[in-house]
Amino acid sequence: xxxxxxxxxxxxxxxxxxxxxxxxxxxxxxxxxxxxxxxxxxxxxxxxxxxxxxxxxxxxxxxxxxxxxxxxxxxxxxx
Numbered sequence: 001x002x003x004x005x006x007x008x009x010x011x012x013x014x015x016x017x018x019x020x021x022x023x024x025x026x027x028x029x030x031x032x033x034x035x036x037x038x039x040x041x042x043x044x045x046x047x048x049x050x051x052x053x054x055x056x057x058x059x060x061x062x063x064x065x066x067x068x069x070x071x072x073x074x075x076x077x078x079x
Contacts, residue, residue: 005038010066013069017065020069027065030064031065033057034061034062037055037057037061038058040054
């Protein structure tokens with residue numbers, strides 16, 4: 001579904017996100033939000049404004065996932 005989009009948005013950490021999502025609840029929630037934004041952005045009958053808003057949300061959530069991965073790499077894997 002959105003994994004190809006994830007690779008486009010975060011090519012340097014997409015694989016790590018896939019691995020870490022099972023142990024990191026915050027990352028799992030962010031990925032779910034990201035996937036929702038990807039689906040909503042792709043809706044054919046959405047207005048240009050709606051698609052633009054979902055695109056902005058997708059980018060914000062991608063930035064959040066990047067931040068979560070950076071924090072995890074500093075702190076080590078979640079227990």
